Amino acid sequence: MKIMPCPLNGPRNISEFTYGGEFKLMPDPNTCSDAEWADYVFNSNNLAGVVTEWWMHTASSYWFLAERHTVTDQIIRTYDPSERFSQRVEFNLPASREEEVSA
């Protein structure tokens, strides 16, 4: 059994967790081009080495970040996203789009 150290719940069996993808910064959906958005949605580095990725403790729906080595499968560090995000990410649509949606 592989153990994942959850920053909220402590060490748990890795089967209690869901993998959430590579950690990458989102471009501004209001201003970025379609190509930039497609790159963000689909493409990945898929590195062999230490990567930062999103994980969720499934039972408590708690999302956190983990540094993991993708060759040895060693989990190096897990931490709360507050270390990377100091404020809430807003997804507000611009005024023109909002009108389209409500129309």
Next chain:
Amino acid sequence: MPFSLLKYGLSSDYPVEVDLPAPTELKPSYDVVIIGGGGHGLAIAYYLAKYHGITNVAVLEKSYLGSGNTARNTAVIRSNYLTSEGVRFYTESVRLFKELSNEFDFNIMYSERGQLTLAHTDATVRAFRQRAEVNKHFGGRTEMIDRQQIRELVPSLNLDPGHLPVLAGLWHIDGATARHDAVAWGYAKQAAKRGVEIHQLTEAQDFVLDGDRVSAIKTNRGTVRCGCVVQAIAGHSSLLLNKLGIRAPIHSYPLQAMVTQPFKPFLDPLVSSSALHCYVQQTSRGEVVFGGGSDPYPLYNTRSTLELKESLLAHAIEMFPFLAQAKLMRQWAGITDMTPDYSPIMGLSPLDNYYLDAGWGTWGFKATPICGKTMAELVASGGQVPELIQPFALERFSRFEQVNEMGATAASH
């Protein structure tokens, strides 16, 4: 007469057949360099030589021939896909597979047994009806069958596994298996016979770029210049693409499979169930092969895990209860380059003379002949993408035109 046979064996008249010529030094330059000496890379080399007369070709293999995912798949050949693009592509592959033994004069042990996919819910029955119709329309042989027909086809199958009784089945008559190593050997031998150089233990490590072209490849045995390059590696596609700065939607997951001790023949068709995350087949030697879903998170490591074996076997035993007594002989895993739509990435790359044969996830072996043939056409024409593989271009993701085959995998991932 045993004595005369022995004498003949020792005499110089005995026809010694060399499969591959002895290794040579790399030449300084080739018209085409193919990175990856698995089924795909060797097939591309073979068709280049056979149909297009291009023989100044080097196949670079970092280990030995067919040691990567060609040696690690479960040897299933089928074309019962979901989209018209997928069905046309894989149907042509099945057609070519049927001819390969004759073409090579070498037995690839192609064995047509049919593939049965089980439906355990009404939603799956509806999806299967669609797949059967799409298949028939594009030349595959697939039909829906009911419980009674399933019982007759596979008498040892438990039709009421726990909470998931079998409602119907998708019967794919073209489903088959072939000896996966033999496919690589056959292509290698025939390509080498036509003058292709196959360099084992030769790893492509880096590239020399000249504007938008790759002018040379740095290997552990020196640098070779190239007219064009085909990337045909599995499991590490991203790592090579990263060196060229090409971004691709590939995530690499291990896919584990295992095989039991041999039994007397009891199972002719290949049986799979995506609801039970499991597919089962009996080899011609009597062993039972199990495959299932990929590992739940990306990894470049083919280690075995107990969790996956346990869940895979639990489901296999639900389908075939007597297997609870079976002894496992061995387990293996391959690294699968999964794409978001479960279709390959074939064709042009952002570089002028660099062609892609990547993103083969769990569906690479069954595409080996058609992949080789179409990629050879692409290379020989200098970049005109054959119609059959146009839907699988890398740009389909930035155009939001994916070819969704997720529902047509043998076991859900």
